[in-house]
Amino acid sequence: MSDTPFTPSLSSNLRALKELLGDSFDLIVRELAVAGTKAYAICFDGMCDELKIAEALIKPLTDPALKKPPDGTLFEAVRDRLYKGTDVKTVYTVPDAAQAALDGNLVLLAEKEPAALTFSVQGYPRRSVGEPLSEQNEKGTQEGFTDNFKDNVTLLRRRLRTPLLSTELLTAGDTSQTPVVLCFIRGRADAAMLAQVKNRLQTAKLDAALGAGCLRPFLEDRRPGLFKGTGVTERPDTLAAMLTEGRIGVIVDGVPYAVIVPYLFSDHFHTADDYLSGPAYAVFMRALRVACVATAAALPGFFVAVCVFHPEIIPSDIMFDIAKAESKTPFPLMAEALIIHLIYEVVREAGLRMPVAVGHAVSIVGALVIGDTAVTAGLIGAPMLIVVALTAVCSSVAVRLHETVSLIRFALILIGGLTGLYGVMLFSGLMLTELCAVAPFGVPFSAPVSPFVKAAQQDTLLRAGWRKLGRRVTTVKEMKFE
């Protein structure tokens, strides 16, 4: 069945197509008479725009004044003269026609035509363009990606009106046949990298690609690790900016996110607002974000290690206060830190999954009961609660690093409680090596800091003014060392 071609027999073509599409209740097969020739229009209910079908297709095709064209030339006439829409294709195999119907196209079969015409009349329900919920900003666009890949490509093209912007349509998932669009700017994206990305997507052994998260592992290193060389964005302006730097975007149908490859560590500290604020403020904010991520990952572990093994570091007045508060609690400091962080993660998870209406209640319970009451009851010390609160706030600054930062935080609490600063530093060294070892598609994840790329420094931690920044774009190709 894989490449079954259409034959001039309409009935056998229809039978083959129905056999492949199955006996679904939403499969619509309508018989037509096009200029006296028997034909069938096939589509899925709810996937097509009925008004568009009626106006652009059925009405002109079933016009009684239509003269019968010579045998075997009906499709030519329909394609070139009768159809009032824009996107029409001829397919010659049954599976291609079936796939077109599944994609929301209308398929037309006709007597004595060994082919089928597919009309792009999609009209399924879709979410309208809204705000990017996970990447809010103050001064930039309020448009975020939607769940429809075509809308997303349009949002991107509106921002990059250059003929060099290329979009290639692929499919992923043996069963889901999810449309996946590869976006890049010709001449800026590295050809070898592009070929590799395409190859990995095409050879991805996946049954159903139901989100960007399903495809990301295929674009990352095989070696399991905490740091990933791919990123996601909900913002078309972010994707557009990344593409101008020679990166490759992967838009997956069904999710409001685009995957970006390669995604570097420094990218986690950049936001759209950085480019719309003054350079000095942008640099300040970036430095603050780096400090916040370091605090979110290391503060609890460092606090436990210092309090348990190296109290001499802390100024004596503060140390006495900490000791006084901790002396009233029943748990050792390490256990206390682990318990509170676990509770924090539970509250966070509950807040994410709960309906919005109940979410506030969870926050109140978390803040009052677990926070204030636990301290008053003497179950946890106030200094530890301050550390947890600070950690929680800091970890919200770079949301995309939350998974990595959370795991490192727990490991550091354990290590700090057992081995002190010695273990904390050793583990930090190991994590640093781990970070430096990631090189998505030959571009070091730690670039352009290490290896140091001078040209890229104007937009790494620093952010040069637009007069300088606009003069030259540093592409990731320039950071590819291997």
Place this chain on the structure above:
Amino acid sequence: MKPQEKIGGGQLFALLFASRAIGLFTFTVPQETGFSAGDRVLFTVPFCLLCLLFAVPGLLVGSRHENGIAGAARAASPLLAKGVGVFYAAAFLCAAALGALRFELFVGTVLFPESSTAVFTALLLAAAAAASLRGVQALGRTAAVLLALLAGSVLFLLIATFDRFNGLNLTPPLENGAGPVLKNAFRSAGRTTELAALTLAPAFTRGRVKKAAVGWLTAFSAAAAVIFCWIGGVTGRYGEQQMFPLYTLTEVARFGVFERMDAVLTGVWILVAFLQAAFFLWLAALALKQSFDRKMPPAGAFAGATAVLGLFFLFSALADRTDGEATVYTSAALFLLSSVVIPLTVLLAGKLTASSPKPDASPGRG
């Protein structure tokens, strides 16, 4: 087999500098040698010259063969190549053990006097083995970040002790003649096992090895001179009597309400010790891989770390019996063999092989 991954000259510089930097922190000399604070500053000059001199054989081998000493030895004789590979692997494992031993002395003396330092050494080696598996590019990039961190921490240390610096504290050099200066220069050069890495460097370096090596030795010596000068200026005679002068400097550092910065600054040096161990483990694996044309399995790194731990216990016992002298001689012997004797032998063997007529040479047309 996958081609050997390579790093740039800058990353080689960072790796060598960061790896050697642990020597600064654990720098200690017997107090009875009369090695004054002024001598410490002056000694960096002969130390640098000696290291540059000892680097010549390794750099020569590298300039003759793109694969470094392994390639040069293979060109002379495959058997020699195997022997050289095994020797260098063993030498780097020993160097890692000696480095761990010096660090253990520091950790056991000042950081955790009541704890079992063997556990800390085992942790260090396990982490280093895991890091060495990530390859030289990861280590090179890590070294560059660490170097920046190290420079930052030293700068911070200088700022935190700025108000205590007094030029009058600097004792004049050569108070006890040139003997202690030269002796300690030889002693410290004999611990610079990183020089042996230069013999293998062409195999994993894309950039200019010579430039990186000369830059490293010069910059390291200059940095050491500044640090020793500062230690002398801040701690004076008191610092001369301390076992670890740089640690003493961190102990007296003050920054606002923070009165004890030593643990934080020691943290940076823990990272450096970790990097050195990882680099040596990786070099040992490379030496074996080059000689036997076989990639080491991941378990090999941990087997190497276990061997280093075994050597660590052996050297520890030897040091206890001989008051530390055995490790000094072992270190010096390893250094001389790996940096000078073997490279020169391989060069000589190469010359002899090239000049001797080949047995399977065709009789010629005439």
